[in-house]
Amino acid sequence: MKKAPVTKSNKVSDMASEYRFDYSKAKPNRFASRMKDAPLVAVIDPDVAKVFAASEQVNNALRALISAVPGK
Numbered sequence: 001m002k003k004a005p006v007t008k009s010n011k012v013s014d015m016a017s018e019y020r021f022d023y024s025k026a027k028p029n030r031f032a033s034r035m036k037d038a039p040l041v042a043v044i045d046p047d048v049a050k051v052f053a054a055s056e057q058v059n060n061a062l063r064a065l066i067s068a069v070p071g072k
Helices: 055-068
Strands: none
Touching: none
8 A cells, every 4th residue: 555645845834933934024134235245255176276376377268168168
């Protein structure tokens, strides 16, 4: 005899009270404007980092790669 699958309810009322968020009390992120023009940081593997002495060299290599890809 097969067991009936257990279905979970996705209702907000079934959530624990600590997971309920009152959006009416939410405030805008005061740090969002600082991140608007912030550079994106990518972590590269150590073997790749040995090839480049500066981030400018990495950027130039990536730009060359992007220009070599057809359709970009």
